[in-house]
Amino acid sequence: MAIESTLLIVKPDGVRRRLVGEVLRRVEAKGLSIEAMRMLTIDRSLAEEHYGEHSEKPFFGELVDFITSGPIVVARLTGEQAISVWRTLIGPTNPVDAPPGTIRGDLCTVITENLVHGSDSAESAARELKLFFGE
């Protein structure tokens, strides 16, 4: 067993489209535990820090505009190999390529408005959980 924790974000499109419950239903049905959760609207400086690895990319401005455009839901998920399990539930970055059965494959079509975020490694999970939950 390798119990891990990871960061979930339901992005502003997910909140606007009333898909928070649908996302959390899938998380819980899979067997991950929601150990902490809150809703907030993030400012540009937190968004730029969270997505710092993409600061030189051409889509960075659009990404920061979008993630700060309304309330998001953040949660700490814990369970067996939670980091990769959560990424598998989400599906590939571009919803056009995401297979049915994944959150992005079932529920969205546009790469910027791809509904949810999941930490992509143990290092990212530790860094991102500290940003949003201080631990």
Ligand SMILES: Nc1nc2c(ncn2[C@@H]2O[C@H](COP(=O)(O)OP(=O)(O)OP(=O)(O)O)[C@@H](O)[C@H]2O)c(=O)[nH]1
């Ligand atoms: N317009 C555009 N947006 C992109 C592109 N690549 C990534 N993004 C956006 O930037 C976000 C972060 O990119 P990545 O970290 O590489 O993708 P990800 O890990 O699947 O997505 P997150 O869980 O949001 O971090 C993605 O969720 C997309 O919304 C791209 O080529 N074009």
Ligand SMILES: [Mg+2]
């Ligand atoms: Mg990412």
